[in-house]
Amino acid sequence: MAISSSSSVQRARQALADRLTELCRGAGLTGVELAERCGWHPSKSSRIMNARTSPSPDDVRAWCRACGADDQAEDLIASLRAAEGMWIGWRRMERTGLKQAQQARLPLFERTRHFRAYSSWLMPGLIQTQRYTEAVLRAVQRRRVEVDDVAEAVAARLERQRVIHRGGRRFAFLVEESVLRNGIGGREVLDEQLAHLLAVGSLPSVSLGVVPMRADRSRMPVEGFWIFDMAQVNVELVSGYLTITQPSEIAMYADTFTELANLAVYGTNARALITTARDSLR
Template structure:
């Protein structure tokens, strides 16, 4: 698994290594004895026990077998999969195309009632028009995905926008002013997208905030992220997709969102910025 500085990932890895170490201790085995039973070098047991190395599913099977606790194998492998799911590199997530990546978040969207999104680069997916989405995903596909299923991926993202129609859900979108004129697609595509922002932003359950380019900031710029209720944060990084569920980290992103929300403009102020960029497109 790719290394990540996220404390959520590190905490989950450490919890898994702790459980394996406990099995070894409860079985009355020393590290060297366990290594001999598994056919490993003793250093491998040490690295897994301390969390320096993430075990494979086969490693866990061998470990449990040596400790005579094969009844724990399935549960520990499930924990391993959870750790692996926290950090997913783009090439792994998108190896079969972009549609799968779009579909993977549908259950999360369906069970979430409060969405918060900060975007420093693009209009958030739930607010994108068809053509804007196609241009975004086409750019992604050309840069890093061999399989061309952009049309299917766009269809999934468009269908996902149905959640906006549910009046029981609440949506708060923050984006940098530079997002409004990032030059993505043709002038016609950009104008259509900006007009769509004006329409969607008028929905009673949707808040669209724009952070002016010239404004005093409480912190340095941060990466784009989504907060789902108060239980999960997803962050899109250059190399992969990070899922955070540790309460302290979810709170850190919620606090960051609140700080950014305080310097954004809404309502008439946001509409003025959007229209100004739209009109500049000619």
């Protein structure tokens, strides 16, 4: 990507900082004067105005009060919460367990009509088998979640998978060939998953592409991502869950998906790679 995957978050924070700066200047105040009115250290207002520090809701209320703009506080707090919601660390998202994190995404899947998913390390969640999902979520739970609600989380993800069989939706899945050989859960689980992949790939609403392993590719693998219509992109990173809504960045991910899709094989050729991966398990 030409810009970092967190640039949408930074843009949102900068936009809030710019609005607060405008309020300060509109009130005829310097940053130091505003800090004095709020009872802050002089450097705090500067850090907020330059988007180096994210204000709290109470900070925003104090800022608006100092500028004589109490009527704008709630709108600015809404912008603050929207910016914070773009990036959620796994610890925060999964503090009560995995089930809630799975259920929270259901409305997004239900309202989306065109799904595009690229995965460079695991099968996309919508086309995972129950045992594969259980292996994935169990690994997640062991690594970073104290609450063990894996069984409930698996059920929630399987419930979400029902959208793939509903009408009026299109699905395009791209996986790297290495995903076909990533044996999380063991050989039997992977073999079952690959058989399921062959079945899913035959659905009329589904386009399934496999990007072959080769030494002379023109486009390197990137982080896995989902595109929901052209309204939102979600990226799962090591440290957290990123939501992108900036149109220019969504377009970048859409272009990247197209580039990777052009490298992929489909139909008979994709099934041949899947079948070869299954044969290797035996």
